Amino acid sequence: MSYAAAAAKGPKQTDEEKRAPSPPEVEHTDASTSSLIDVDSDSVHTVPSDFSSQPVQTSTQADRIEQEALAAEARAKQEVEKASKEFSKAAKDAKAKAKKGLSSYEKNADNPVVLGNTVAVVALSAGLGFGAYRKYAAGELTWKVVGAWTGLVGLFAVGDYYLSSYFVKKYPTKK
Helix, strand or coil: CCHHHHHHHCCCCCHHHHCCCCCCCCCCCCHHHCCCECCCCCCCCECCCCHHHCCCCCHHHHHHHHHHHHHHHHHHHHHHHHHHHHHHHHHHHHHHHHHHHHHHHHHCCCCHHHHHHHHHHHHHHHHHHHHHHHHHHHCCCCHHHHHHHHHHHHHHHHHHHHHHHHHHHHCCCCC
């Protein structure tokens, strides 16, 4: 038997029982805050009644907040310097690597294996792009079609790898 079924069989609640209890209320008086004492100062002073709502209540707090801000600023400067050094090193490494790759391509520009791979990649890209646009324009481009063509590209890549490996033995690349 469910709880709802069991509750339906019992006696009905009165309107008072159905009503939620009223939330507790706090009585607010300004009399208790009119004589707060600032214990950080040399002598005793009274403070205004809105003292507790002020963000900084004592000079000690103000000094601490200022010191924390200075420390955070110093840490941020150190992190910026560290990141800029790492970035400049990474940029130099990437530039050197790109230069090395470009010079390697320039050295092997007349190699039939490199030329054949370049022509094959350009032709495959153009063919796939044109075919995909035709399928899209006809409304026939689906994820199934994209997956099938992706599989064919992978098959082409494997075949190109083995064919290029064979021809590199006949026509070695320049280092």
